[in-house]
Amino acid sequence: MAAFDALPGAVRDGAVIVHFGSPLIEQRRLAAGEAVVPLTDRTLIEVAGEDRLTWLDSITSQSVARLRAGDSTELLVLDPQGRVEHAAAVFEDGASVWLIADEADAEKLAVWLQRMVFRSRVTVTVRSDAALAGFFAGGAAEARLTPSAPNGTPLIWRDPWHEVQPGGHQYAAVEGHPASDYAWSVAVVDDPAxxxxxxxxxxxxxxxxxAAWRPRWSNEVDERTIPHESDWIRSAVHLSKGCYRGQETVAKVHNLGHPPRRLAALLLDGSDVVMPAQGDIVLAGDAEVGHVTSIAMHYEDGPIALAMLSRRAPVTELIVRTHEGVDIAAAQQVIVPADAGATAGVPRLTRLSRRPVAEDPRNAR
Known part of the structure; x- marks a missing residue:
């Protein structure tokens, strides 16, 4: 993104600024609320018009019809089988809804939204020139920012992942979820220089x-993904809102079934200099049970990863096999349990063959 071309010391991978020379020091400063991240891999979409909220509510997984100026949430667009097609952060400023999407998904999301307008009083515009900056709320970084406010409300999205949202549900059975202090925020800035x-x-x-077990479209989503598999229902799906595409699958898996796969966190053996990559396979013994979706070097925990595993993958130590053929031991932390879903208490009918014969008066003696 041209808006951040002038930043000194930026090391890039294509358009993405990956670090400024000291990734682990930067990470510590970011976690402390001191540093700002230029988000050159995100794109802003503006949805304007008086029907914007009710329209988005009717076609996405989240309940957004009653958002007020300054509210943040996130949504998913599902296909008819309940698989994730698009994902976006959502911010309402009183006159427009602002969506933040991963760059690789943004144009496709905007095209889909434009196709769904029909007679609704809505316009969809990709703001590809917008500069987005990420930070953790409450620190010095936030105080240094001057966010855009085209309609009077500063454009700062607050990630809802830090707690279960209204209408959501958490599958992770943990005390002290690692996202509880994940105060990630994104601001739209007028003058990145x-x-x-x-x-x-x-x-x-x-x-x-x-480290916060937070799923992302560009990493945790493939052609098979449903929201249950990565615990995305906790922040991006409202289970009791009105009808939308894919809702039947969401309800059926949540109430009666189990997701076929489950997201897990991996703590990797750091004794080898080789790091896994997205897509590397995960093994339980000799059996392939999944693949790595995200990988990073954490400033305290060392090498960590997220992996999408088969629901039946054992809750044991696993092996990550890199593309170079190096095996790396991985301790598993369960995010989505194998028995996730099936939350409805469905009464079971007594089998006819088990009814006492005496209930039929023709058989009474």
Missing amino acids: ALTAPFAGALAAEALRI
Whole structure:
């Protein structure tokens, strides 16, 4: 993104600023609320018009019809089988809804939204020139930012992942969820050249996201993904809102079934210099049970990862096999349990063959 071209010391991988020379130091500063991350891999979409909230409510997984100026949430767009197609952060400023999407998904999401307008009084515009900056709320970094406010409300999205949202449900059976202090925020800034150091790169932001077990479209979503598998129902799905595409699958798996796969966190053996990559396979013994979706070096925990596993993958130590053929031991932390879902108490009918014969008066003697 041209808006951040002038930042000194930026090390890039394509358009993405990955770090500024010291990824682990940047990560520590970011976690402390001191650093700002230029988000060159995100794109802003503006949804304007008086029907914007009710329209989005009717076609996505989240309840957004009653958002007020300053409210943040997130939504998913599902296909008819309940699989995740798109994901976006959502911020309402009183006149427009602002969506933040991963860059690789943004254009496709915008095209889909435009196709769904029909007679609704809505316009969808990709703001590809917008500069987005990530930070953790409550620190010095937030005080240094001057966010855009085109309609009078500063454009700062607050990630809802830190707690279960209204209408959501958490599958992770843990005390003290690692996201409880994950105060990730994203601001739209008018003058990126005015931003001042310290900065952090994408490596730092990704490590803290992975440590918080937070799913992301560009990493945890493939052609098979349903929201239950990564515990995304806790923040992006409202289970009791009105009808939307894919709702039947969401309800059926949540109430009666189990997701076929489950997201797990991995603590990797750091004794080898080789790091896994997204897509590397995960083994239980000799059996392939899943693949790595996200990987990072954490400033305290060392190498960590998220992996999408088969529901039946054993809750034991696993092996990550890299593309180079190196095996890395991985301690598993269960995020989504194998028995996730099936929350409804469904009464079981007595089998006819088990009814006492005496109930039939023709058989009474």
